[in-house]
Amino acid sequence: MPQDTDIAIDVQGAVKxxxxxxxLKTISLSIRDNEFFTLLGPSGCGKTTLLRMIAGFEDVTEGAIYxxxxxxDALPPYKRPVNxxxxxxxxxxxxxxxxxxxxxLEMLGQSKSETxxxxxEALEMVQLSQFAARKPSQLSGGQQQRVALARALAPRPKVLLLDEPLSALDLKLRKAxxxxxxxxxxxxxxTFIFVTHDQEEAxxxxxxxxxxxxxxxxQLGNAxxxxxxxxxxxVAxxxxxxNLMQVTVDAVADGRAECHLGGAHRLTCDAVGGIGAGAKVHMSLRPERLFLSADPVDANSLKGRVREMIYIGTDIATIVDLDGGPQFTVRSSNSSRGNARVFEPGTEVAINMEQGAARLLID
Known part of the structure; x- marks a missing residue:
């Protein structure tokens, strides 16, 4: 394979x-130099297996890693410039x-002074120089995590692999x-390669x-x-x-698809290649891209009745039952500048959506 210094890790048809x-079923992807790259998915999806193959803790059954x-592939873990x-x-x-x-560093044969x-330097990087003489038991969970980071960074690896390193921390510390x-x-x-099941973290x-x-x-892409x-x-x-629901496509023209869901409810959204009239597919509508009003604002508005309101702190989630159709969640910012408007349970409302909010998906 010709060398490309812009690519740190190149996984070609890897099977485990x-x-x-x-x-793992024929994974191919390239991770760029100096990139923060995340492998995201639920437990058992293969993300840690792929990480361990890059580290050398697991053999590649088929394919290659560069x-x-x-x-x-043939290098043992200790000979890979990876921590x-x-x-x-x-x-x-x-x-x-x-x-x-x-x-x-000692295991790599560095002198005591260099070590x-x-x-x-690594402790200074993670802001723990003042704790150099302490034992791990004298540190908090977050401080221990930083020590582990410093130990991994000290040999100056080309690639750092992180296997859910924040999962044991409480929410506030994890976010920090x-x-x-x-x-x-x-x-x-x-180059950081980070494994997590936490979508927000990714x-x-x-x-x-x-x-x-x-x-x-x-899917592979930016956030x-x-x-x-x-x-x-x-992925959706x-x-x-x-809000994920099944719809029927009635017509496709000029890049737009006319769909119906739950009987009489109809709306128009961007078409997706390969989906034609008569297809039964799923539609995704993000809750924060919807807003409620007493009356419909356009032809894409859907009528329903408020079931309940949930106070989340930063947001307010309103659960709405469509007339004879599915249930929607509408999420609004809890601020005077947001679009939150209080509709009590039982109130008839219109669910309105921003342009481009409805997305058809291939199953």
């Missing part, structure tokens, strides 16, 4: 089988923080660490996201593409909240 079970143009941060941090309890960070210097991780990746210029941190399900790559333009039902349903 365990006996008769296929965990690192900056060089095939690495991994695991979910449980795996710190040595009997060592202090500085020695934990420097352990990998201490580079371990100190998401921002810190992104800043750290930008500061070091190292959208917050990633330059690009690979959405996986049942060992297959469902906006994945969220705003889901390729299929799985897995990424964020959406």
């Amino acid at each position: 089988r365990y006996g008769t079970f296929t965990a 690192l900056y143009g060089d095939e690495i 991994t941060v695991f979910q449980n941090y795996a710190l040595f309890p009997h060592m202090n923080v500085l020695d934990n960070v420097g352990f990998g 201490r210097a580079r371990a100190g 660490m998401q921002v810190e991780l992104k800043h750290l990746q930008l500061e070091t210029g190292i 959208l917050t941190m990633s330059d690009r996201i690979a959405v996986m399900s049942s060992g297959e790559l469902q 906006r593409e994945i969220y705003e333009q889901p390729r299929n039902v799985f 349903d897995f990424i964020g909240d959406t």
Whole structure:
């Protein structure tokens, strides 16, 4: 394979089988140099298996994996310029923080002076220099996670693999660490490959996201593409909240599709290639792209009745039953500048949508 220095990791037709079970089904993707790349999907989708194959902890059954143009399938983990941060941090309890960070450097044959210097630099990078003499048991969960990061960064790997490293942290600390991780990746210029099942986490941190399900790559793109333009039902349903319903396509013309759902309810949306009149497909409508009013505002408005309102803090979610049709969720910003308007349960309302909000999907 010709070397392309813009591509850090190139996965070509990678398959992983365990006996008769296929965990990964012909995955092909390229991860760019200096990119924060996320493998996203539910438990058992194959994302950690792919990460372990890149690290060298799992063999490739078929296909190949290249690192900056060089095939690495035959290289053992310790010979790959790749480091991994695991979910449980795996710190040595009997060592202090500085020695934990420097352990990998010692194993690589670095001198004691070089080891201490580079371990100190890594601790400074994660803002833990003042805790160098402490034992892991004397640190909080977030501080332990930073020590694990510093240990992985100290050898200056070309690629850093992160296997759900934030999952053990509480929500507030996890959100703070998401921002810190992104800043750290930008500061070091190292390619980060991050595994998570948390959709919001992926959208917050990633330059690009690979959405996986049942060992297959469902969609690859940046956060906006994945969220705003889901390729299929799985991606639309897995990424964020959406109103997902089956519709029948009545006609397609000039790039627009006329559809009906739940009997008399009709609306028009952008057409999708390969979907023609008579097709029964799914439609996705993001709750935040809908708004309620007492009367319809255009031909795409749908009539219904408020079932309940849910106060979320930042937002207000209103559940609406369509007349003889499915149930919708409408989400509005809870601010004087937002479009939140209180409609009590039982009130007849119109569900209105922003232009381009309705998206047809291929199952």
